[in-house]
Amino acid sequence: MTLLEVDGLTVEFPTRRGLLRALDQVSFSIGAGEVLGVVGESGAGKSLTGAAIIGLLEPPGRIAGGQIRLDGRRIDTPTREQLRPIRGRQIGAIFQDPLTTLNPLYSIGRQLVETIQTHLQLSDRDARARAVRWLEEVGIPAARQRIGAYPHEFSGGMRQRVVIALALCAEPRLLIADEPTTALDVSVQAQIIALLKRLTRDHGTAVMLVTHDMGVIAEAADRVAVMYAGRIAEIGPVRAVVQQPAHPYTQGLMDSIPSLQHRVGRLRQIDGAMPRLTAIPAGCAFSPRCPKVFHRCRVERPDLFDAGDTRAACWLYDA
């Protein structure tokens, strides 16, 4: 069953030097309880997609086209205040840096209770009990004693657990996790990913997991979308994308991950850099760097075509 549908989403930033198109015709869907990984380089539009879905695009950025539907209901048009009951209740969000996402002046208990009471009609006592239960669930030891503690009294990993509790305490059906482990120690990263996996499975929460870490994707995601220059390059089941990538960009991305099994003299890399948003080439955005480029790629933009088990935006797969 489809929970979230993103259809032809286009996000633009008006600037003095003209309109910047940061997202261009992005379409995908997430089923109930499904984990969709979104990967890509910095600036590919991963986080922006998440921000657009939750209605928190930083002005002057705006949705210039396309639709976002949650349960078939459009959520891309309402104003900020109309979207408010959806945020936190239907769609939760986690951001990258747990050190800065908690308000330093309020105890974590207060922040939890405030969030819970915003969305659920609960008395102070019940809300507090629920807050303690969520802290226990995300693995804060001695939750009952720690509920009055302030963010600075927790380590980075513990704070990210609190952030997860805050994002999930009203039991949203979709969680947008924007680089949830990037700012953490490697040893803590695995714990947080395992925690996210367990919680979202237990509560049936769908996840859009934004990251540039293929390891995290392979570990946690059901399907994966690869983004490049504001467009989706390839989307499909995680196994197929990792093992038999169809799009030349995805192939390059996978090749550049060092492996312990195969000794290679030198890490492979994709030549060149992602184009700036002001200078996206006509046709396929990847064409200047693509090893398999041919004439059509430079003049015409490819749609997503079926390519084995995945779908890839590449003329190689035009049937």
Next chain:
Amino acid sequence: MFAFIISRLLQAIPVLLVVGFIAYAMFAFVGDPVTIMLGQDTTEAQRAALVHQLGLDQPFLVQYAHFMWAALHGQFGISYRLARPVSDLIFERLPATVELSLTAAVLALLVGVPMGVYTAIRRDGLLARAFMIFSLVGVSLPTFLIGILLILVFAVLLGWLPSFGRGEVVRFSHWSTGFLTISGWRSLVLPAITLGLFQMTLIMRLVRAEMLEVLRSDYIKFARARGLPERAINFGHALKNTLVPVITIVGLQIGGLLAFSIVTETVFQWPGIGLLLVQSIGVADIPVMSAYLLLVALLFVGINLIVDLLYYAVDPRLRVDRRALTGTR
């Protein structure tokens, strides 16, 4: 906490000694009080007798030591001009200054903070822009000019409010208050606005700048993502985070209001300590000037202590050391 307060008070002692020393040293050069006090036809012998009587023939350091020792006992000497104890003079006039300054401070806070929040939230709104232009006027116009303009408009042209003095006051033993009479309030309006306008606009611009900074922060974004109401975000989460720098500035400004309401008091002939100081400077009344400066120093020490205590109340990160020491949570 108690130890902290005690240590801060101990630190205040050298501050006061140094302020007293500098003040006393400067006043040796503001003019010769003896010449001003005596008539033209006094003899050299009478003059010498007065100099001796005032202790001005003694070495400077001895004079300073005498002054500080007496000050320690609450004795600030006798005013040269009015021939009355300085402490009486100051305490007589202190209520007028305190009431004026506090009214100005409350006015500045009650108007400045909401205006700052508003201009930060509706950054591009028409009203917000109007506030910003108005604040530019408040920050840049000198106090005496604002006072004179207000007098011109509201006292002279419109005749709505009195242009000088405190109006009727009610006395409670040592304190005289203008808060209890209508003429007292009417007299307070113009001076309080004059004195508070600069602080109001300063607070507004400060709150606005801090709010804009905080509204960009990750925890505000996260609060929005959790669907908290805008009101709770702006006034609960954002405003509280702007308070620490605002408290610092506001504390110093209130000290400044109390200590340096001189210009406003002069323009409105407000019978406070600022006016007393101006009159005393004119005749080199050294005891009054010294006592005044000591009082100001004491005031700032006290206000800074309060500001530090407020930090503790606002920001839990500062409380952590104390907690670790006492082992409570």
